[in-house]
Amino acid sequence: MNANALVVFTHKGRKANILSKFNPKANIYAFSDSFSTLNHLNLHKGITPLFIKDINDEEFYIPRSVEILKSKGILEKGNLVLFTAGAPITETDRKSWVRFLVV
Numbered sequence: 001m002n003a004n005a006l007v008v009f010t011h012k013g014r015k016a017n018i019l020s021k022f023n024p025k026a027n028i029y030a031f032s033d034s035f036s037t038l039n040h041l042n043l044h045k046g047i048t049p050l051f052i053k054d055i056n057d058e059e060f061y062i063p064r065s066v067e068i069l070k071s072k073g074i075l076e077k078g079n080l081v082l083f084t085a086g087a088p089i090t091e092t093d094r095k096s097w098v099r100f101l102v103v
Helices: 014-020 035-041 058-071
Strands: 005-009 027-032 047-051 080-085 097-102
Touching: 005 014, 005 058, 014 027, 014 047, 014 080, 027 035, 027 058, 035 047, 058 080, 058 097
Parallel strands: 005 027, 005 080, 027 047
Antiparallel strands: 080 097
16 A cells, blocks of 8 residues: 555554554554653654544544644645554454545
8 A cells, every 4th residue: 555654543552563563665653642652652663653632532633633744744635644543352342443534
């Protein structure tokens, strides 16, 4: 896939770490509401950690992350972005998901 960016929403950083192991061509932008997670992710190759509040509100964090990445000059009109978030298998009330968006 020729995505321009991979955006991961994470509490603990697991999904971002898994994605980075595959060395994707697109940069990984990991959004979290935990500063300890952001500090940990900063040590991994290919992951750019960014803070975002209200990580549980999907209606808020997808548009907000696009806004943040546009303001930093990372995204521009026509870019393909892959969004993903996941939950541990033990958490049955949360689901893993993937979405695509053309900015």
